Amino acid sequence: MAEAMDQELEQQRKKRKKGAEEIEGVVGVSSDEGGDDVDRGGEVMETTGKTGEKKRKGETKPEKEEAETEGVELLQDPLVVFGSEIMMIILNYLDARSVALSLLVSRGWHGVASSDRLWSTKCEELWLGKAHIPRSSQVRGLSKSTAYSLSVMDGKRDRITKYDLCDHVWEFHFNEAAPEYWRNLDPYWKRTGPPMRRYFHLDGSQTAEPGDEVWGGHESCYSIVTSFVGEGKIREHYVRINRWPRMSVLRKQDWSWEMSNYLFCYSSIPDADNGGTDFPAKLGACPYIGQC
Missing domain, CATH: 2.40.128 (Lipocalin)
Incomplete structure (x- = not known):
């Protein structure tokens, strides 16, 4: 009885092995040989062999390095790429709320976005056509960004003193x-x-x-x-x-x-x-x- 069961198990193992070999023959690639494979995106990939590493067919090494370099450049800080002077010009075209949000990006951005030269323009735009400029915003030594903030808060006040x-x-x-x-x-x-x-x-x-x-x-x-x-x-x-x-x-x-x-x-x-x-x-x- 035991011998019969062993024989039956041996036959099942042989069938599974034979089925695996047939599948490899249909795909045309073995685990130990090089060949072409298809990735999920439908592009042909070249298999290097036992290591299992794949690369896109037709892609040369210089092209791969160039693509990686472009990706790194896209991730660089605009402040590093353009410099503080150009960033100052760019921020000057933004509204005051956007400039205020840029203060939170980093210390470098805070240094540029908090410049009195930048906020002086914003204050002039805010005060244009206003009948009264709040005294609190005219204190000597006050930063222009603070003067802008105080002016906005005072302009919303409807209780007279x-x-x-x-x-x-x-x-x-x-x-x-x-x-x-x-x-x-x-x-x-x-x-x-x-x-x-x-x-x-x-x-x-x-x-x-x-x-x-x-x-x-x-x-x-x-x-x-x-x-x-x-x-x-x-x-x-x-x-x-x-x-x-x-x-x-x-x-x-x-x-x-x-x-x-x-x-x-x-x-x-x-x-x-x-x-x-x-x-x-x-x-x-x-x-x-x-x-x-």
């Missing part, structure tokens, strides 16, 4: 709903001269220019009221002059301010229209105004 009031000159005029007597005194409605101007001071007072018929030399003070609800959200925010109706506050796209109610309106004058100087430096022009 007393420093905003005191830092600008304000045009004042009555609205159409105001009494006709007041409008007849207002050059804005009579079109007989420039609009009236108002000045705010850190001590809480407000003044006007000499000869202002509407002002009349009376005392005036202002207050800023802000109330909050849960999670720091603003419920109310307004400015009040004496006991006159409260004025709502609006921040415009050019970063100027407007405060108004149904009787009158205040509009901040762009810095460029003030001769390029800030209001506190011009306070001496008005005899009623002390240092802000």
